[in-house]
Amino acid sequence: MNILLIGSGGREHALAWKLAGSPSCDKLYAAPGNPGIGENAELVDLDPRDHAAIVCFCVDNDIDLVVVGPETPLVDGLADSLHVADVAVFGPTAKAAQLEGSKGFTKELCSAANIPTAAYERYTSKADAIAGLADFKPPFVIKADGLAAGKGVIIAETHDDALAALDDMFGGGFGDAGASVVIEDFMTGEEVSFFALTDGIDVVAFGSAQDHKRVGDGDTGPNTGGMGAYSPAPVLTPALEAEVMAKIIKPTVKILADKDMPYSGVLFAGLMLTESGPKLIEYNARFGDPECQVLMMRYQGDLAQLMQATANAMLSKAPAPVFLDQTALTVVLAAKGYPGTPEKGGTICIGDVGNALVFQAGTTLNDGQLVANGGRVLNVTALGANASEAQSNAYAAIDVIDFPTGFCRSDIGWREVEREKMSK
Ligand code: AMP
Ligand code: GLY
Numbered sequence: 001m002n003i004l005l006i007g008s009g010g011r012e013h014a015l016a017w018k019l020a021g022s023p024s025c026d027k028l029y030a031a032p033g034n035p036g037i038g039e040n041a042e043l044v045d046l047d048p049r050d051h052a053a054i055v056c057f058c059v060d061n062d063i064d065l066v067v068v069g070p071e072t073p074l075v076d077g078l079a080d081s082l083h084v085a086d087v088a089v090f091g092p093t094a095k096a097a098q099l100e101g102s103k104g105f106t107k108e109l110c111s112a113a114n115i116p117t118a119a120y121e122r123y124t125s126k127a128d129a130i131a132g133l134a135d136f137k138p139p140f141v142i143k144a145d146g147l148a149a150g151k152g153v154i155i156a157e158t159h160d161d162a163l164a165a166l167d168d169m170f171g172g173g174f175g176d177a178g179a180s181v182v183i184e185d186f187m188t189g190e191e192v193s194f195f196a197l198t199d200g201i202d203v204v205a206f207g208s209a210q211d212h213k214r215v216g217d218g219d220t221g222p223n224t225g226g227m228g229a230y231s232p233a234p235v236l237t238p239a240l241e242a243e244v245m246a247k248i249i250k251p252t253v254k255i256l257a258d259k260d261m262p263y264s265g266v267l268f269a270g271l272m273l274t275e276s277g278p279k280l281i282e283y284n285a286r287f288g289d290p291e292c293q294v295l296m297m298r299y300q301g302d303l304a305q306l307m308q309a310t311a312n313a314m315l316s317k318a319p320a321p322v323f324l325d326q327t328a329l330t331v332v333l334a335a336k337g338y339p340g341t342p343e344k345g346g347t348i349c350i351g352d353v354g355n356a357l358v359f360q361a362g363t364t365l366n367d368g369q370l371v372a373n374g375g376r377v378l379n380v381t382a383l384g385a386n387a388s389e390a391q392s393n394a395y396a397a398i399d400v401i402d403f404p405t406g407f408c409r410s411d412i413g414w415r416e417v418e419r420e421k422m423s424k
Helices: 010-020 051-060 071-075 078-084 103-113 126-135 159-170 238-258 291-298 303-311 387-399 414-422
Strands: 002-007 027-032 065-068 120-123 140-144 153-156 181-184 190-198 203-211 214-216 220-223 228-231 265-274 277-284 327-335 357-360 363-366 369-372 376-384
Touching (some): 002 010, 010 027, 010 291, 010 357, 010 376, 027 051, 071 078, 103 120, 103 238, 126 159, 140 159, 153 159, 190 238, 190 291, 190 303, 203 291, 291 376, 387 414
Parallel strands (some): 002 027, 002 065
Antiparallel strands (some): 140 181, 190 265, 203 228, 214 220, 228 327, 265 277, 327 376, 357 376, 363 369
């Protein structure tokens, strides 16, 4: 089949690598892509916001499947535009993508389907939200309703900080995303990312991972899109995974189907493993970045075939996903300044990283030289028998990469590595 992949980050490079290696993929295009993706796919200069141009390209090039990497085109209805043109697409419609596009939508769904999550209230006026703070205890969890590029959640330690956050959100600091605000209870526990594929009817588990959101070692400093991840996350035991499928994922898929907005694609649940069981923090309508990179390194099947089966509501006929029984770990090399203003243009020489894989995110070519062009730049990904071994393999690969304006955390995987030390 011929496939068009939408996106340009490390997640999409990992998807491109796996799709290009799928026996059922004849030709892979990527729009707009990056130099790394260009090694696995033919890059096409299409703007993901230009739905008409994408549909036109699909018709002209006999595209059998479009795979949408990031959330914004999904929330904007790219899948809907492709459905109208009868082009199969891996990714949900705009209505179903509200699971990521509107925190209030998801919270209301959780209430209606009895899905475990933090207790919440939704407010559309600042005055009501300020009055509502009285119903919550600090730390206050305050969320802009809409898409905010991962920056729409503020954990306010004090009442004054909460007032400042509400001021910012209702004052337009988050654009339209902050016109409606959710305040919810603070949950404690370990966080884990869980993935499931669904065609709206059937659902299959697609692995777990643990991300590292803070920029600094020991989980310190500001939040980022994710500085590294490993998969699987054994803290999500088979029993907990079964509970997540039964109490969170399946009821979500069912209630969306019942509401006539069936969800198709990958469902990414951010979970908190609390003392009273797993609870949903948030849903994403796409793979995690950098979680996708570690899932792809472990996934063993024909990804193109599995995604096509998902897109065509044939998931029940597809072979069950099989993953390598090893740990994959990825370390993000970011440009200095990230998550503030990253330094652009720093030169990168990847060198011989052995069996590791280097997925490219914010890169570009400058006169044939690979240079940094974004915050998160490279995802250095390696396998190992366990997290400790995968960690040393990934950092050994980083040692051979020459990227003077880059930096990384030195402790990716630390929770699992500590558990492995304790169990020796
Ligand atoms: P989200 O964008 O909803 O995943 O939130 C970003 C981060 O904020 C999460 O990864 C958690 O670390 C934290 N967070 C969000 N909601 C809560 C909550 N109710 N309790 C504790 N931490 C939360
Ligand atoms: N790594 C978290 C995310 O993709 O949202």
